[in-house]
Structures are given as C-alpha cells and as structure tokens.
Amino acid sequence: MDAQSSLLRSQYTICKPSIHNSIVPSYLSTTLVASSRTRCSFAFSSLATKTKLKFRACVKELQNEPVTEDDMKSKIRRKSLAVFVSGGGSNFKSLHEAAVNGFVHGDINVLVTNKPDCGGAAYARDNDIPVILFPKSKDGSGLSPIDLVNELRSYNVDFILLAGFLKLIPAELVQAFPRSILNIHPSLLPAFGGKGFYGTKVHKAVISSGARFSGPTIHYVDEEYDRGRILAQRIVPVLPNDTAEELAGRVLHEVPYFNLQRYTLTGCDDLKLLAS
Numbered sequence: 599m600d601a602q603s604s605l606l607r608s609q610y611t612i613c614k615p616s617i618h619n620s621i622v623p624s625y626l627s628t629t630l631v632a633s634s635r636t637r638c639s640f641a642f643s644s645l646a647t648k649t650k651l652k653f654r655a656c657v658k659e660l661q662n663e664p665v666t667e668d669d670m671k672s673k674i675r676r677k678s679l680a681v682f683v684s685g686g687g688s689n690f691k692s693l694h695e696a697a698v699n700g701f702v703h704g705d706i707n708v709l710v711t712n713k714p715d716c717g718g719a720a721y722a723r724d725n726d727i728p729v730i731l732f733p734k735s736k737d738g739s740g741l742s743p744i745d746l747v748n749e750l751r752s753y754n755v756d757f758i759l760l761a762g763f764l765k766l767i768p769a770e771l772v773q774a775f776p777r778s779i780l781n782i783h784p785s786l787l788p789a790f791g792g793k794g795f796y797g798t799k800v801h802k803a804v805i806s807s808g809a810r811f812s813g814p815t816i817h818y819v820d821e822e823y824d825r826g827r828i829l830a831q832r833i834v835p836v837l838p839n840d841t842a843e844e845l846a847g848r849v850l851h852e853v854p855y856f857n858l859q860r861y862t863l864t865g866c867d868d869l870k871l872l873a874s
C-alpha cells in the first residue's frame with residue numbers, strides 16, 4: 599500500500615492520550631479546542647490569514663483529503679525536514695514517499711545516521727538526499743553535537759524526525775530545536791520505553807509482559823529517552839502466540855497513519871512552524 603492510500607485510509611488517530619479521539623466531527627467540539635494544544639491549533643486569534651488557512655487545511659486534513667499546494671498557497675512555506683536513522687529506515691522510506699506524494703508538507707533535505715552503511719543511508723543516497731554521520735565514531739569521523747546543529751541550520755531544518763535512531767540526542771540539539779524533534783517509538787509509552795528499549799527488544803518485552811495491546815507512539819524528544827510529551831498513539835492488538843517480528847510488523851503498519859501533515863503543516867501548538 600503506497601503512502602498516499604494508507605494516509606487517506608486513516609480513520610482514527612488517538613492524539614495525545616485523552617478522551618478526545620481525533621474523529622473528524624469532534625474537531626469542532628469546544629472541549630477539543632480546549633485540549634487542542636497538540637492538535638491543529640484552532641487559535642481563533644486575530645491572525646486571520648494564517649488561522650483561516652490553517653483551519654481550512656486542518657478541516658481538509660482531518661477529513662483525510664490531501665491538502666494540496668493550492669490550499670496552502672505561498673502563505674505556508676514547505677518545511678525543511680531532517681530524518682535520523684540507524685537501521686533499515688522503514689519509517690524514513692514511508693515518510694519520504696509521503697513527502698514526495700504531497701502528504702507531508704515538507705521535504706526531507708538531509709539524513710543523519712550513526713551507521714553510514716545502513717539501509718536508510720543507502721536509500722538516502724539512492725534518492726540524492728545528503729547523509730551526515732553523527733555522533734563521532736571511534737575513528738574520528740562524524741560530527742560533534744555543535745557541528746551537527748550548525749550543519750542542520752545550513753539546511754534550514756525546521757523539523758527533525760527520529761525514525762529508528764538508536765543513540766541519545768544530545769541536549770545541544772534538543773535546545774537548538776525546541777518542540778521540533780519528534781520520535782516514533784514502537785510501544786504505547788510510557789510503557790516499554792527508555793534506555794534498552796529499542797527495535798525487537800521492545801516487542802519481546804511487550805509479549806513477555808502479557809500485554810493485550812501495543813502500538814506506536816509519536817512524541818516530542820527531550821533530553822531523556824522516550825520521556826517527551828506524547829503527541830499521538832495508535833493501538834494494535836497483541837495476538838496469542840505473536841512473535842516479536844509479527845508484532846513489530848503490526849505496529850510499524852500503523853506509523854503512516856500518523857498524518858505527519860498535521861505536525862509539519864499546522865505545527866501542533868507552535869505558530870513558528872507556520873512562519874512564512
């Protein structure tokens with residue numbers, strides 16, 4: 599299933615664990631507006647042009663219609679995105695397809711990895727996306743945190759997505775890109791998160807715990823592993839006799855439904871992402 603059809607099919611995304619599912623009609627509810635800090639912010643403020651455009655974009659996006667360039671005109675600049683990977687880049691590839699298909703209002707302008715020979719880096723090179731090595735490796739190659747910040751600034755990066763990146767993001771980067779770094783974690787945080795919880799280790803822990811449900815979490819990145827504010831989660835069943843690989847595939851399948859448009863277009867609760 600290509601990114602476009604999978605993004606169109608998304609029906610229910612539970613943004614920020616709360617009683618308000620983001621089912622389309624509810625987006626108008628005053629209660630949702632009250633708790634909409636991490637959704638398309640319906641700031642009925644005096645910023646008429648941006649709010650009108652944003653509201654129109656949110657309505658179309660929440661109705662699972664592609665938000666076309668026409669909708670956004672020149673008022674909303676396409677975001678410059680950086681993606682961080684350490685492995686095959688499964689999430690990175692689906693994000694790249696979504697960006698190419700116009701379902702993410704941005705362009706992936708640079709890939710960062712600690713494994714220059716990984717599948718994600720190979721995909722980036724095949725698609726003419728520059729690859730940066732971080733952090734510094736034993737042989738001295740790779741960038742320091744400050745050099746990485748400067749390099750990302752040279753690409754005018756607005757938004758960073760961690761897609762299977764397995765190293766701690768340093769405080770210098772978190773402070774340089776406030777509320778602009780997102781991570782996709784393959785469990786329902788705060789459960790099964792933190793140091794040591796990555797890749798299939800997460801799914802093995804979920805299965806051995808006897809949990810009946812799991813699913814991906816998208817959250818802001820702060821200085822600690824998996825402790826940043828949760829923006830959205832998707833729920834999948836854990837089936838009897840599930841292997842870690844089967845559960846991983848079911849969880850990964852939900853990731854394209856996150857409508858990343860919402861985070862790259864309407865900027866959650868931060869107008870700066872809408873800066874023209």
Ligand SMILES: Nc1nc2c(c(=O)[nH]1)N[C@@H](CN(C=O)c1ccc(C(=O)N[C@@H](CCC(=O)O)C(=O)O)cc1)CN2
Binds near residue numbers: 767784818820825
């Ligand atoms: N400052 C932050 N950095 C990172 C976060 C974060 O939330 N804040 N998320 C991780 C991604 N992640 C889970 O989603 C995660 C990745 C890796 C680990 C981990 O324990 N790593 C091992 C090293 C593994 C290796 O080198 O192969 C470790 O640190 O010992 C936990 C969670 C990305 N960065």
Ligand SMILES: NCC(=O)N[C@@H]1O[C@H](COP(=O)([O-])[O-])[C@@H](O)[C@H]1O
Binds near residue numbers: 684688689784797798
């Ligand atoms: N804690 C972070 C973590 O475990 N992330 C997980 O790594 C996988 C990406 O791997 P890939 O890039 O090799 O496809 C994804 O399933 C993602 O949820």
